[in-house]
Amino acid sequence: MSNFEKIQSKDKQYVANTYGRFPVAIEKGKGATCYDFDGKKYIDFSSGIGVNSLGFCDEGWIDAVTKQLTTLQHISNLYYTSPCGEVAEILCERTGMKKVFFSNSGAESNEGAIKCARKYSFSKYGEGRSKILTLNNSFHGRTVTTLAATGQDVFHNFFFPFTEGFEFTPANDIDALKKALEDSSVCALMMELIQGEGGVMPLDKEFVFEAVKLCREKDILIIIDEVQTGVGRTGKLFAFQKYGIEPDIVTTAKGIGGGLPLGCVMFSEKTENVLVAGDHATTFGGNPVATAGAKYILEKMNDSFLEDVERKGEYIRQRLSKMPCVVGCDGMGMMIGVRLEEGVKAADIVKKGIENGVLALTAKVKLRLLPSLTISYEEIDEGLSALEKTLSEI
């Protein structure tokens, strides 16, 4: 048996069958380059689905994490620890938000946001004003409640009964939103500014502006799900800063941990004191090791770092647009959705790309690229060449 076959057979026998994996086992990586257990090299345009913001095994991040790991790994939220307060300070200073709750994943962050929105409304208006609007084609997570919040029918199966109180409205349709907001039981509107899993679909600025305005008039909270768009991905620290809006609640996860499980919910002045002791908690939240890494990541993401994300994203788009089978690119910064000619299947490109030494993602019918934000131009060129070869072979 090859190294891969040994790993695969154990996984197939003992790990729950919830993932459709590609026939590759990755052993190690550095920067945006990784190797499988049989020594084959890959350029990674997936960053572990937007997680490895600084690539594989960034030395500064390893130092920060290791230093904390050999000092104190965990003690629980019954006590004060550092560095979670420092991370919260950086997030607040750089976003205008006022307080941060730390979680461990995107779905868990969104659960916190939903609880906050419902309690805000309950405390102020009493029972019954608990409905949360989300957009068609959205994705908000895999728990029973965040599945209910997800605006795609394929996710609403098997696990009945789902959490009540979610309704969907089409993206970029302000008249439909107006209509949905006539319902006096609505307490919040939750949306991704660029729908990630839904196909890298950025919302129109006018729609977002108008939606915020309409919600403000009725004291309906704006929740922005930045689990995928957050932490530098779009060329700003958060995508809402690109849109120039002031949300009431912002959630993030994926890239903030740089590979360790970490998420957060950020609260504005309006919502910062809604959840109090006893309302919400999580055992691992604000874990010292994960937040030590996050502090390093956020400090690294200064203005010139973020401008670089924008520049590299632009470079990748330009090169992609000249490739066979490519119609155009959507997204912002280094969140890139590639529109392909009819009949060309993104899943086939990803599969064949692996053979050619490049790891990419799909999002609905598009090819999706979420490279680590520190990827070098050499790695970009190498990965794009492998992708070009793949596209010309399809």
Ligand SMILES: *Cc1c(COP(=O)(O)O)cnc(C)c1O
């Ligand atoms: C990935 C994702 C989630 C879920 O995050 P998990 O960490 O897998 O729970 C939620 N919302 C958006 C927009 C995502 O991209």
